[in-house]
Amino acid sequence: MLRIVMNALRTGVVTTRYPAEPSVPPVRFRGAPVLRPGSHLPPTAVCPAGALSERFDAGGRHVALDLARCVFCGRCAEDPWAGAITMGKDFELAARCRADMRIEVVAEDTAFVRAGPPRDPEAEAARASAEIHRVLGRSLHLRHLDAGSCNACDWELSALLNPVYDVRRLGIDFVASPRHADGVVVTGPVTRNLETAVRRTVEAVPDPRVVIAVGACAASGGIFGEGYASAGGVDRVLPVDVYIPGCPPRPEAIIFGILVAVGRLSARRPPRS
Amino acid sequence: MADTALVDALQVGAVGSVIAEAGPRPKDLTVRLGRASDLPAVVAVLIGQFSMALATVVATDETATPDGDLKVRYIFEPIAPGAPDQFVTLLVSVDPARPEVPSLTTSLPAANWHEREMQDLFGIVPVGHPDPRTLVLHDGWPRGIFPLRKAFDGARRVPVEPAEEFPHMVAEGEGVFEIPVGPIHAGIIEPGHFRFTSVGETVLHLDARLFYTHRGLEKRMEGLSPLDAFYVAERICGVCSVAHGLGYCEALEQIAGVDAPQRARLIRSIALELERLYNHVGDVGNVCAGAAFHYGTATGLRLKERLQQMNERIAGNRFLRGLVIPGGANLDLSDDLLSDLAATLRDTLSGLDDLMGRIEANPSVVDRLDDTGLLQHQAAIDLAVAGVAARASGVDRDARRDHPHGAFRDSRPPELHVVTATEGDAMARVTVRAEEVRESIRLVGELVRRLEPGPLRGAIGEPVPGGRIGISAIESPRGEAVHWLRTDAGGRVERYHLRSPSYHNWPAVALAAETAIVPDFPLVNKSFELCYSCTDR
Numbered sequence: 001m002l003r004i005v006m007n008a009l010r011t012g013v014v015t016t017r018y019p020a021e022p023s024v025p026p027v028r029f030r031g032a033p034v035l036r037p038g039s040h041l042p043p044t045a046v047c048p049a050g051a052l053s054e055r056f057d058a059g060g061r062h063v064a065l066d067l068a069r070c071v072f073c074g075r076c077a078e079d080p081w082a083g084a085i086t087m088g089k090d091f092e093l094a095a096r097c098r099a100d101m102r103i104e105v106v107a108e109d110t111a112f113v114r115a116g117p118p119r120d121p122e123a124e125a126a127r128a129s130a131e132i133h134r135v136l137g138r139s140l141h142l143r144h145l146d147a148g149s150c151n152a153c154d155w156e157l158s159a160l161l162n163p164v165y166d167v168r169r170l171g172i173d174f175v176a177s178p179r180h181a182d183g184v185v186v187t188g189p190v191t192r193n194l195e196t197a198v199r200r201t202v203e204a205v206p207d208p209r210v211v212i213a214v215g216a217c218a219a220s221g222g223i224f225g226e227g228y229a230s231a232g233g234v235d236r237v238l239p240v241d242v243y244i245p246g247c248p249p250r251p252e253a254i255i256f257g258i259l260v261a262v263g264r265l266s267a268r269r270p271p272r273s
Numbered sequence: 274m275a276d277t278a279l280v281d282a283l284q285v286g287a288v289g290s291v292i293a294e295a296g297p298r299p300k301d302l303t304v305r306l307g308r309a310s311d312l313p314a315v316v317a318v319l320i321g322q323f324s325m326a327l328a329t330v331v332a333t334d335e336t337a338t339p340d341g342d343l344k345v346r347y348i349f350e351p352i353a354p355g356a357p358d359q360f361v362t363l364l365v366s367v368d369p370a371r372p373e374v375p376s377l378t379t380s381l382p383a384a385n386w387h388e389r390e391m392q393d394l395f396g397i398v399p400v401g402h403p404d405p406r407t408l409v410l411h412d413g414w415p416r417g418i419f420p421l422r423k424a425f426d427g428a429r430r431v432p433v434e435p436a437e438e439f440p441h442m443v444a445e446g447e448g449v450f451e452i453p454v455g456p457i458h459a460g461i462i463e464p465g466h467f468r469f470t471s472v473g474e475t476v477l478h479l480d481a482r483l484f485y486t487h488r489g490l491e492k493r494m495e496g497l498s499p500l501d502a503f504y505v506a507e508r509i510c511g512v513c514s515v516a517h518g519l520g521y522c523e524a525l526e527q528i529a530g531v532d533a534p535q536r537a538r539l540i541r542s543i544a545l546e547l548e549r550l551y552n553h554v555g556d557v558g559n560v561c562a563g564a565a566f567h568y569g570t571a572t573g574l575r576l577k578e579r580l581q582q583m584n585e586r587i588a589g590n591r592f593l594r595g596l597v598i599p600g601g602a603n604l605d606l607s608d609d610l611l612s613d614l615a616a617t618l619r620d621t622l623s624g625l626d627d628l629m630g631r632i633e634a635n636p637s638v639v640d641r642l643d644d645t646g647l648l649q650h651q652a653a654i655d656l657a658v659a660g661v662a663a664r665a666s667g668v669d670r671d672a673r674r675d676h677p678h679g680a681f682r683d684s685r686p687p688e689l690h691v692v693t694a695t696e697g698d699a700m701a702r703v704t705v706r707a708e709e710v711r712e713s714i715r716l717v718g719e720l721v722r723r724l725e726p727g728p729l730r731g732a733i734g735e736p737v738p739g740g741r742i743g744i745s746a747i748e749s750p751r752g753e754a755v756h757w758l759r760t761d762a763g764g765r766v767e768r769y770h771l772r773s774p775s776y777h778n779w780p781a782v783a784l785a786a787e788t789a790i791v792p793d794f795p796l797v798n799k800s801f802e803l804c805y806s807c808t809d810r
């Protein structure tokens with residue numbers, strides 16, 4: 001026992017200070033792709049996840065990126081398109097509606113960029129913690145719901161409880177029963193075999209409740225898409241409050257998304273029947 | 274030579290024709306059986322006289338080709354010590370008007386799920402199967418619709434039909450309880466339903482129902498360019514991303530006739546070991562959670578986190594996605610990264626040694642693990658169990674040595690010390706895992722020393738050659754995974770099938786649980802540490 005205590009003391013504090021201090025991802029980290037307007041943008045077929053789309057109008061070729069679908073594989077930023085698209089470092093991508101995750105540029109026009117409303121992570125985090133205090137008295141208890149994920153998002157959710165991220169320090173915890181939860185975090189595209197279980201679990205969470213879609217599959221169906229066995233995203237089955245892009249989102253990206261979600265509580269919909 | 278002896282022996286057992294040819298790889302053998310009814314006799318020869326085990330079963334729908342049939346390939350591999358890297362495929366043609374094959378499950382228990390899966394997805398009925406319940410398609414899937422038949426449009430959403438309650442297999446008698454658990458569990462884990470029947474705390478029977486995370490990925494990949502389908506294969510399972518990505522690549526490279534350059538092969542093997550490391554280290558910690566030893570859990574999680582942060586520095590992704598790519602490796606290992614890696618692995622090793630010391634010195638943990646969740650050696654063989662679970666029950670199999678891949682395909686492959694134990698209990702699985710961590714760290718050192726400057730990628734031109742088959746077996750953190758890929762005439766994916774190690778290991782968990790008490794199930798389960806997603810696909 002004494003040895004365990006000594007060892008714990010020797011190890012010291014390993015916990016991150018995110019979001020109070022920013023997290024800087026490593027050099028090779030692939031965050032949100034950055035599309036350069038007015039450049040030679042790749043054909044949309046380059047993207048294996050179907051995240052790129054295009055349309056033509058008088059202004060030229062519009063290329064749009066759907067961050068909810070993107071699996072951050074980096075293929076669109078490889079030669080010969082390396083100049084047109086680069087993999088950025090931004091991972092704080094959570095948004096409240098699908099449209100906010102669309103970034104559109106025009107191949108021939110450097111001026112045209114359309115994206116979701118600008119985000120301000122700091123203000124968002126501050127507002128979120130104020131909300132946690134006001135509505136839930138400091139704590140947000142979430143129930144995890146695997147709706148057919150590849151388990152990468154699930155492991156990142158469990159990483160939130162490891163000594164490095166330790167989300168309990170932010171008043172966030174994961175609970176065993178939906179009855180004890182203020183909301184659910186859903187991973188996976190909602191498989192046919194889990195659809196009933198997903199609906200029933202969410203219905204068991206008392207209103208008001210938040211539904212957070214974690215990762216590309218939950219946010220949009222991701223690379224798996226829609227098919228005989230997959231609904232193609234959580235919002236095909238239930239209303240979603242916050243989408244967290246990533247394949248999988250790194251733990252800080254999930255923390256960011258959960259904090260965004262809590263801010264939503266003041267604007268909750270009236271209880272559903 | 275050996276092949277002639279094998280074919281002769283098969284001929285003795287068969288009534289119909291037995292036609293053998295080399296393939297899919299030059300060293301493999303494909304045997305066409307004129308009569309499917311010969312299967313049980315021929316399989317008995319393979320598993321008896323030639324000590325082979327079932328590697329995988331692949332069904333295909335070839336009704337639109339000149340053959341106009343369904344085909345089933347039963348693929349075996351020799352498992353005797355020192356056996357060659359070979360796959361023996363038994364190929365039978367099935368009449369679509371009367372899609373039936375004799376069931377092998379009674380004499381070859383490992384065939385159980387394979388047969389139920391092809392019944393669900395292809396409508397090929399294993400006649401005489403002792404347990405023909407549905408497996409992959411759950412309640413409400415209409416009868417007579419088979420999603421992996423070519424005529425079925427994979428994008429189609431099929432309406433849910435009213436269904437009876439699934440007939441769980443339970444024990445009955447006075448004082449017997451049924452305990453339903455799942456599919457949604459209390460922790461952050463994947464979904465599956467476990468139906469225990471118990472008397473008091475003693476488990477009489479466990480019926481595990483999986484395939485909740487079935488996403489139809491094999492169908493999803495059909496018709497894609499094999500280069501695009503790679504990104505799906507890499508995402509079948511999070512914690513096996515490297516293994517499954519690599520297995521797909523090696524099968525594709527066989528078809529394309531492209532060999533990954535030597536530096537890329539080394540980087541692939543290093544990636545595979547890094548994947549094994551973060552999995553094994555985390556798994557040792559998770560077993561501590563099952564035994565309520567929280568210091569151990571936290572230590573395991575901390576060590577795992579350190580490794581995953583290293584992964585992100587190497588690959589830009591904490592699960593090493595994006596490192597392996599068809600044709601080679603997508604990212605190089607710079608000297609800076611290598612010294613960073615060396616320091617990380619040094620700390621991992623001392624951290625693990627310390628953790629194992631604490632576990633072994635803690636009687637309350639050891640007592641929970643010893644003799645818990647026994648898997649007998651013979652059961653491990655019968656079920657074709659893979660990986661740590663097999664090795665902890667004395668089965669000396671490791672695909673890195675038995676089906677060389679990555680750097681092990683070199684003419685002078687790195688040395689590999691395969692760790693085994695004989696006890697077959699949870700403690701054995703934990704100690705085998707810990708030993709394998711030490712061996713992996715040593716192996717990464719050896720692989721890094723072999724790195725020479727050179728190209729990272731061989732080009733795979735499109736379209737890739739049509740009508741060819743690639744097969745590969747990769748030692749993932751959970752054991753041998755077998756990949757089977759075939760291209761259509763236009764060089765697109767015609768059929769891809771993954772048999773993950775967990776697919777063969779889940780039935781072993783149910784067996785091992787029957788030697789335990791209900792409260793020990795989490796411990797038994799965690800000592801096997803299987804994936805649902807690569808089982809369910």
Ligand code: SF4
Nearest residue numbers: 047070071073074076
């Ligand atoms: S990085 Fe995203 S947008 Fe680019 S190809 Fe990959 S999935 Fe598509």
